[in-house]
Amino acid sequence: MSLSAADVRRIAHLARIEISAEQTQATLAQLNDIFAMIEKMQRVNTDGVEPMAHPLGGRQRLRDDVVTEPDQRDENMKNAPERADGLFLVPRVIE
């Protein structure tokens, strides 16, 4: 499975990461090396094998839907790049 420059641009957009035209070639070469290494996995027969998501076969634990956290909004917002009146500020979304 060999990637193209168009693949790199498409994945970069999905991942919301900017890659310049110059960086695309270097990135493409590195990604193709990584995928060549990953190919080894394709050769093994996995018919009838269940995918393993959790190494000990764990299941998603649920809890009661009750409020357990105290209100510490200001403390939780203290790292915000831009904030006002308890809101995170971002560039205008709707024109």
Place this chain on the structure above:
Amino acid sequence: MTELSHATVAELGRLLEGKQVSAVELATFFLTRIDAHRDLNAFLDVRPEVTLAQARAADERRARGETGPLLGAPIAHKDIFVTRDWCSTASSKILKGYVSPFDATVVAKLKDAGMVCLGKLNCDEFAMGSSNENSAYGNVLNPWDKTAVPGGSSGGSSAAVAARIAPVATATDTGGSIREPAAFTGVTGTKPTYGRPSRWGMIAFASSLDTAGLMTRSAEDCALVFGAMLGFDPKDSTSLERPHEDFTRFLNGGVNGLRIGVPKEFFGAGLQDDVAVAVRTALAEYEKLGAQLIDISMPNAELGIPVYYVIAPAEASSNLARFDGVRYGHRAAEYANLPDMIKKSRSEGFGAEPKRRILVGTYVLSHGYYDAYFIKAMKVRRLIADDFQRAFGQCDVIASPVTTSVAFGFGEKASDPVAMYLADLYTVPGSLAGIPSMSIPCGFGAKGRPVGLQLMTNHFEEAKMLGVAHAYQQATDWHRRVPKGY
């Protein structure tokens, strides 16, 4: 008081219990050493006033009659664990200056036990790396040889303990990030069963693999601190409920009759001779102590690397999606609109390795490729885990090298991602199976650099594994060797 730097956590505990030293004296001593060895670049954030306040609190608790070997003992935390009183950056620019509103559960539990935090330790960015060359805040030096890497991703943790500037350090292991740096720096690095230490407050890399653990100078120290560190946490949805356990209870059990499985696939072509010799000598030592070596085979183990480098990046691409410059972390100074702000913030804030892994992960999860890559990898993961269960039917513990070579030099693998990934060859299988695994020092190889022996046991058998390690550490002194100048 110079011997304090060579004292284990157990020995420091006895000095503290016997009131021969105070927590403030210990904290002052180690802060001085940390400052004297700033060139290692092991620490990212040190705040003496905060450390001393914690030490005074521990001394006050002792004065009020509280006892315990960890009350007042110093520890340092890998900068993957968030802390209220020091910055938390995951060694990334994207979190430069970030101050967490809460302590990670592991940090809080050790603080409750009275341990005194010396500061936050350098690591590879977002725990991605095998040499600590991916930190946005500079390389960490290997105290044994400053031209060599300390390993990664927990390079700061391993260097600090090896240099005796912290008696114990927390670390994390996703594909080998405790065991490999422990092997490279001649310390004891232990990864417990996945799900036993809480992941709450541990900046996430790969959620089905990330496991908190310790760098210590002995298996005994690890057993002591695990008692305070491990345990069910309702805030971590993958945390396991287990009965309370004394991890020191098998330390003096010896190894007479112990069956040690030696998997042939871990001694293949890539293994350097100097490492092979040190590991085989260690296995011969175990035979002298009464253990029995059994040849075993783990045919799917070599698939560990491709499987890991599908699953871990996939999970990372999801976990790192939260860094968008909106609520915290780096926000670009210039952008055209919101989508542009997000792209620029991420691109400016992430280093090359996180970007690479995010791209790989995004690709293997994308439409049309998910089945062939991600689902396939999850199936092969089960084959690897099954290999371990079959092996544990024939032996009590599995032993192998930790790495294919001793620590490599700076820059040697940095430009070749796949070469760097292959450093994890012997450690990723244990990660994928979620089993306890550790590295103990077992000698020296090329250029006088340390070699580690890997021990692995089945789920929940940390105490047995630590006992097997302790038996070796009673009969040998590799773990007591100190790099020159420290």
